[in-house]
Amino acid sequence: MICCKRVYEPHEESDGYRVLVDRLWPRGLPKDQLHHDQWLREAAPSAELRRQFAHRAEAFDTFREGYRRELAAHPEHWQSLLSRAAAGTLTLLYAARDRQHNNAKVLQDFLEDELERQGASSSPVCYAGEL
Template identity: 45%
Template sequence: MSGRFRYRRVYDEVSPSEGARVLVDRVWPRGVRKEALDLTEWLRDVAPSTELRQWYTHDAEKFDEFRRRYLAELKSSEQRSAVEHLHELADHGDVVLLTATRDVEHSQAAVLARWLNERHR
């Protein structure tokens, strides 16, 4: 069985049928208690580097360049094991990538989900 990757905001209501729930932000979301997220895990290592995150500042005009740089980071050896771990989770069902970003369509979770869905076995 092979799942698919989806993305949502951490502030959205939890659905029990979502599958694995993985936070893909480097920093913990403000105002959220750990118990409230019902996380499978927090996978910081797959998040964009601090430098990239600070450069991007969630400016939609920079999104195309952010996407290009983030995809390059995902192919690096530093993030390879985190990416492989996400594929392993998807081997057992759907995976929801969570982010605290307001504009979820221009987030690393959206980029990551699309990229993983293209490559998942």
């Protein structure tokens, strides 16, 4: 299971493995006060993409498409999260105020799609278009 949670919300045991997925450290939060297991800066959107988005809801669809392209191009940045999610609860931590329009939600959807894609295969051979 993959969940998303703001870094400013309290830690709960049900959070499981907690990963900060922002490129920058959250404002006003001392490093020793965030309960997290990993900080995966590389899995965050590029600085250019973040600047273009600027947390504007009307720019979210374009941001989501761009971020998903970045993720697809660099599986080495997020691959380790798949085994964490398959083994138990994975909580993606983010600092944005908007709970629906943020990089953690895009990453959550991307990882869930990837888990479904990998789990749906019944054979390593693809026979698409041969029938």
